Amino acid sequence: MNDRVNNDTLDELKLEARMGGTGSLQAREVRRIDVSDFEARRAEITEQLWSAAVEVGFFQLVNHGIDVARVRQMFADSARFFALPQDVKARYPMAKGTNAGWEYRAQVRPSTGTPDQKESYQITRPRMAQLWPSEAELPGFQAAALDFEQRCWTLAMQVLSCFADKLGFARDFFARAHAYDAPDYQSTLRLLHYFAVPEGEALPEGVWRGGAHTDFNCLTLLFQRSGQGGLQVLPGKEAEGQAWTEVEPADEVITCNIGDMLMRWSDDRLPSNFHRVRNPRPDEYQGARYSIAYFAQANQGVVVDGPQHRHAPITAGEFLTQRVMANYGKY
Secondary structure (H helix, E strand, O other), X not given: OOHHHHHHHHHHHHHHHOOOOOOEEOOOOOOEEEOOOOOOOHHHHHHHHHHHHHHOOEEEEEOOOOOHHHHHHHHHHHHHHHOOOHXXXXXXXXXXXXXXXXXXXOOEOOOOOOEOOEEEEEEOHHHOOOOOOXXXXXXXXXXXXXXXXXHHHHXXXXXXXXXXXXXXXXXOHHHHHOOOOOOOOOOEEEEEEEOXXXXXXXXXXXXXXXXXXXXXXXXXXXXXXXXXXXEEEXXXXXXXXXXXXXXXXXXXXXEEEEOHHHHHHOOOOOOOOEEEEOOOOOOOOOOOEEEEEEEEOXXXXXXXXXXXXXXXXXXXXXXXXXXXXXXXXXX
16 A cells, blocks of 8 residues: 555544534535436536535435336335344355445444444345345345346446546446446445334434445445435535534435545545434434445456546555455454
């Protein structure tokens, strides 16, 4: 690891370690961008995506082409998985360094030092041998999850093609970098289950459903259920002030954010910003929260190098390993 890569990571960790406090709330617009009739409206959509990404780092997609009924069915399939007995889910554990399989209260953020109050199931297609529940345990689950994952890839590549245009890359640059059929494909579909708050109880101070963090990947697509809120975002240029903005969930909307890998690839023009999932307030729904995230991250052997070469070239596999080791020190 060269000194510049190491220093970039250390600076990020120092900032993240200061993100554990409650902070304050500030109303901001998280722009909703209509991506219907994509090819005919490409130029207009590109400008809207770029503006939202540069100025805030977060945006929402509407009329995105993934039918809301299909989204709701994936949430139902996710709930079926998490409803399996603990000993059944434990047959499909996430092995170190794979980002594939089931984990339970295993993620400890540098911002909090306490485990996120959730369990999750990661689907990284080339790494799923022996990690799928059987058809007897969960009929139709594998086929449905793979179908949904491919829909997410298609949409993510549309969005990334717009960023490629703005960065001066070939339009299909990111689609080739995330080639779906490559053996080193490492994009991940993550099903998440945040635990219900026990009746009459409150989580201790400093314990979060999801502690403050940035994502390590290029682009995140996040699906949320109406009525199951808690996501808060923080534009990077205002990070020191820690004035967070609530993001209202809706079944038909996809919330997106730029990840660290794309920030590096864009020579820091596209910011990767902090977000977190707070605990429900006493006057809010206290039950389980489900969300689904798709993390588009370039294939392992692809070299991440911006058009202006601001950062040292690094493979996507090395970049992710470096970030995970620095943050969690266990892979």
